[in-house]
Amino acid sequence: MSKWIGKVLFILISLFINSAFLGVIDNSIERFSYQTDSEDVVCHLPDNLVKEIAGYQPIVNKIINEITNGRFKGRTWDSLAELTDLFGPRMVCTDALEQAIDYVVESMKKGGLDNVHNENVSAPNWVRGFESAQLVRPWKKNMKLLGLGSTIGTIRGGIIADVIAVESFDEFNKIPDDQVKGKIVVFVPKWEGYEKTVVYRGNAASKASAKGAVAALVRSITPFSIGSPHTGHQSYADGIKQIPVAAITVEDAEMILRMYRRGQPITIHLEMSDFIKPNCISRNTIGELQGTSKYKDKSVVVVSGHLDSWDVGVGAMDDGGGSMISWKAIEFLRAMNLRPKRTIRAILWTSEEQGMVGAEQYMEAHKATEADEFNFFMESDIGTFEPQGLDFSGNADASCILKEILKLMTSINATQYREPTDGGPDISWWTVRGFPSASLINKNEKYFWFHHSDGDTMAVEDKDVLDKCTALWAAASYVIADLSINMPKNLVTN
C-alpha cells in the first residue's frame, strides 16, 4: 500500500471514529492541536486564548502568595492536624469516619462554602478482628501482620500449617498442587513499583486457594520498611474457596523466603477473626464555591480527595492531604472574594479504599446529566509532598490549554506536565470515559514507605509544602473554572 493511500485511509478512519464515538464536541471550539507524523502533538492555541490565559498571572500570583505567604499560611496543615487528631483513622463504616464527615460539613458551612451537603453511599463493611501470626518453627517469633481488606478469618484457635514461600506467581505456578495443599503460602514479590507489585496483594489469596492452600501471607507492598506491615484491599476471584490473607513485614517475608530456599522446614500459627458485615450507609461530602455565570452549574470543576482511610496510622497522607487541599482551595478562594464563572465543587469521597465505591455511586447518580454537568475533574491521592505540576488525561486540545495554564505556576516551580493522570483513582470513573482530568505531580518518592501503615501520620506532612499544594490546586482550578471556554472533551458514549 503506497504511503498516500495509507494517509487518506487514516484520515477517513479518523473522521469516522470522531463522528461515531466522540459525541459532545462543542462546535464553537476550534481545534488547537495537530498530530504530526511522529504522533507528537503540536499546540496551536489562538493568540487571544494564549493572551487570556497569560492574563491570569496577577490573580494566580495573588492566590499563591496569600496561601503560601499571606493570611492562609500554615492553615492547611493546621486543619489537617485538627481533623486527624480529632478523629484518628477514618475507616469506612466506622463512627470515626461518620463523625469526621459531620465535622467537615459543619466546618465547610462555617467557612462560607455553598451548597454543603452529603450524598449517601452503600459501602462494603469489612471488620478487622483479632489478628495474630506466630512463627513456630524453626524458632518462635510473633510476627506483625495486617489482614487485607475483605479477608475472611480463620477458624477459632487459628490454623497451624507448614509454609511454602515464593517470589512470584510464575514460580508458584510451577509447584505441583499436591505440594501446596494444606499449606500457608508466603508471597515475597520484589518491589517493582506499586502498579506491578500490588497484584500480589490483590490476588495472593485466590492464587493460593486455587492450588489448595489454607491461607496466604504477602510481603507488604512497599519499597522500604522499618518493621511495619502495610494493609490494603484484596478481592477473591469468583468460584474460588475463600481463605484468610494478610500482609506481613518485608523483614519477616524475606527471612521466610531465605529459610524456605535453604530447605529449613517452616511452620506458622495464624489466627484471624476478620469478617464482613452487611453494607453500611456512608456519605460523600460536597461543598462548593458557586460560579458567577448563569452556566455555573453546567460545567463544574471538581477538586477532590478521599476522606476515608485505612484503620492504621491516621490517614494524614492517604488521603487527608488530598481532601484538605481540595476543601481549603475553595475556602481560601472564597475568603479572597475570588469567584470564577463556573462552580468549583470540592468532593471528599468515601469508601475509596474499598474499591472507589463512593465515587462509583456518585458517578451513577449523576450519569444522566454528566456531559453537561462536568467540565474538569481533579483529584490528589498520591501524596501532598513538594508539588511539581499536574498530570493530565483527556483530549489533545484540553492538554494544550492545561500546558498553557501550568506556565502560570513558575513562582512555586510547579509547571511540570505529564500524561496520563496517575493519582486520581476516584475520578478514573470519568477519566476513562474521556472527561478531562488532572492530578498532583509531587515529590512523592517516599509515598509508599508510609502508605496503608502506622507510618501514615502528620509527621509525614510539611506545613510549607502543603501550602504550596493548596495554592497550586486553588490557582489551577480557578483558572480552568473562569476561562471563556469549556475544557474540550471527547466522551466515549455507551
Ligand SMILES: *[C@@H]1O[C@H](CO)[C@@H](O)[C@H](O)[C@H]1NC(C)=O
Ligand atoms: C441517607 O441515609 C440515611 C440513613 O443513614 C437516611 O436516613 C436518609 O434518608 C438517606 N438519604 C437519602 C437521600 O437517601
Ligand SMILES: *[C@@H]1O[C@H](CO)[C@@H](O)[C@H](O)[C@H]1NC(C)=O
Ligand atoms: C524546580 O523544579 C525543577 C524540576 O523539578 C528542579 O530541577 C529545580 O531545581 C527546581 N527549582 C527550584 C528553585 O526549586
Ligand SMILES: [Zn+2]
Ligand atoms: Zn488513597
